[in-house]
Amino acid sequence: MQNFRTAFVFDESLNAGFLAELFEGDTIYAETVFEDFLRDLPVYWDRVEAAYNSKNLPVLGTCIHTCKTLFGYVGFTDLQDLCQQFENKCSVNTADELRLDFILLIQRKDRAQHIIEKEYNRLRKFNEANG
Amino acid sequence: MKLSCIIVEDIQIAADFLRKFCDKSDLVEVKGHFLNVMDALEFLDREKVDLLFLDVEMPGATGFDLLDRLTYSPKIILTTSKTEYAFNAFQYHVDDYLKKPFTYKRFQEAIEKLQQKALAAAPAPTPIPAVTPQPDTDFLFIKAEDKLIKLKKDDILFLESMRDYVKFVTPGKNYVTYSTLKNMEEKLIGPNFLKVHRSYIVNINKIDDIRGNTIYLLGNQIPIGKGHKDEVAARLNIL
Numbered sequence: 430m431q432n433f434r435t436a437f438v439f440d441e442s443l444n445a446g447f448l449a450e451l452f453e454g455d456t457i458y459a460e461t462v463f464e465d466f467l468r469d470l471p472v473y474w475d476r477v478e479a480a481y482n483s484k485n486l487p488v489l490g491t492c493i494h495t496c497k498t499l500f501g502y503v504g505f506t507d508l509q510d511l512c513q514q515f516e517n518k519c520s521v522n523t524a525d526e527l528r529l530d531f532i533l534l535i536q537r538k539d540r541a542q543h544i545i546e547k548e549y550n551r552l553r554k555f556n557e558a559n560g
Numbered sequence: 561m562k563l564s565c566i567i568v569e570d571i572q573i574a575a576d577f578l579r580k581f582c583d584k585s586d587l588v589e590v591k592g593h594f595l596n597v598m599d600a601l602e603f604l605d606r607e608k609v610d611l612l613f614l615d616v617e618m619p620g621a622t623g624f625d626l627l628d629r630l631t632y633s634p635k636i637i638l639t640t641s642k643t644e645y646a647f648n649a650f651q652y653h654v655d656d657y658l659k660k661p662f663t664y665k666r667f668q669e670a671i672e673k674l675q676q677k678a679l680a681a682a683p684a685p686t687p688i689p690a691v692t693p694q695p696d697t698d699f700l701f702i703k704a705e706d707k708l709i710k711l712k713k714d715d716i717l718f719l720e721s722m723r724d725y726v727k728f729v730t731p732g733k734n735y736v737t738y739s740t741l742k743n744m745e746e747k748l749i750g751p752n753f754l755k756v757h758r759s760y761i762v763n764i765n766k767i768d769d770i771r772g773n774t775i776y777l778l779g780n781q782i783p784i785g786k787g788h789k790d791e792v793a794a795r796l797n798i799l
Contacts, residue, residue: 450663458580465573494617495571498641501661502573509641 437555440544443504451502456556463549466503470542473499481524481531490519496538503548505541562586563674565611567593568600568626569639570618574660578613578639581667588671597621601629609634611674614654616640627652632786633758635674653721653759700747702728704735711735713752717766717777719744721759731778754795757785764795 437456439445452459473495480489497512515530565588569575575593582588591609594600596618612634614623623638636654638645639662649657655677656670701708711728720727721741728735745755755761756775760782768776773789775782784792 447663450665451661453664462573462576465576469572491617494642498571498574498660501641502577513642 436559437552439504440548442544443548444506445504447506448504451504456552456559460549460552460556462502463545463552466499466545467542467549470496470499470538474538481527484524486519486522486524486527489524490516493519493534500541503541503545508537508541511537562589563610563635563671564589564591565613566591566600566603566609567613568597568618568623569593569613569615570595571615574615574639577661578667581664584664585668585671587675597623597626600626604630608632611635611637613637613639613658616642616645616648624648624652627654635678637670637674650722702735702737702739704728704737709735713748713750714763714765716748716753716763717780718760718762718782719748729780754792756788756792757783758787767796770796 439448448459452462473492477489477492477496480486480492493512493516497509497516500506500508500512511534515527515534518527518530565582567575567578567582567590569578579590579593582590588611591607592603594603597620600612612626614626614636616623616638617640623640627636636652637656637658638649638654639658639660641660643659646657655674658666658670698714699710699712701710703709711730715730717729717731719741720729722736725736726739726741726744728737741755741759741761745753745761748761752764753761754764762775762777762782766777768778770776770784773784773786775784
């Protein structure tokens with residue numbers, strides 16, 4: 430865990446060092462980005478699920494590519510790597526072959542979303558307390 | 561002077577970051593943000609900018625599709641989260657490549673690099689001409705394949721810039737040498753060679769025909785850059 434600003438410490442599952450460099454101590458902007466992430470991810474994830482259910486793997490790969498980028502902006506760099514692997518598999522595997530990978534990805538996405546919800550609320554409170 | 565730019569990016573968070581970085585740097589002025597290639601092209605048809613921040617994967621068309629359809633050559637910084645595009649970026653002569661998400665420090669490095677390149681490319685003071693001109697020769701030597709290769713100028717079809725390298729295309733073989741097109745342009749000065757695009761010099765004698773803005777030359781297609789059209793027309797003895 431790494432200090433952010435002087436008091437804010439991100440959840441240890443996030444890449445705190447990268448977030449510190451990305452936001453440069455601007456916790457107000459971090460709050461905005463986390464809020465945007467929570468707004469945008471469900472929209473993009475709906476497209477992921479629609480593509481998977483219709484077995485449209487080229488579109489699935491593209492949708493995962495977008496989610497991968499979003500995860501990066503909130504410090505889930507490890508999840509970005511997992512998305513990249515899945516994206517690569519979309520061009521060589523069938524939907525059935527990707528079933529287990531997809532289930533794992535959904536679990537990781539749900540957990541990530543939950544963590545960002547918590548982090549967003551903590552950031553909001555932190556910013557309110559620090560004026 | 562600030563560089564005018566547009567952002568072509570379908571992910572709002574990424575575009576917001578980029579705009580914030582541009583504002584902070586005070587070196588770049590954002591003229592617009594477009595979520596897809598078509599909207600960006602429509603804008604670029606009306607207005608020229610110095611620089612494009614260009615995502616690759618977007619709905620409908622890719623950033624490379626946009627580059628294929630551009631009628632002039634602004635600076636290009638690709639912004640993508642996929643490193644696999646690095647080779648294409650090289651092929652398209654993009655100026656830099658930012659892997660998303662990137663920090664302000666990385667952004668600033670890219671902009672400063674662009675500015676340095678622009679300064680280096682600025683016209684130098686005209687040198688005093690040599691008293692005795694160098695005798696013209698009908699051949700030149702290029703360093704390629706670990707040796708100096710003698711090429712007859714008349715065998716050269718065209719030269720293509722590959723960033724820090726130049727490719728010499730001849731009917732039988734291609735040679736890649738470490739140099740710049742500008743440097744080669746000076747060495748190939750003469751009636752037969754003409755720069756038709758920022759990335760190409762062609763041997764006029766080898767041109768088969770010209771259709772629209774494309775030169776056809778022994779099975780190769782060479783684009784004519786917008787800024788070179790007048791000179792091409794003037795040099796080609798068009799009746």
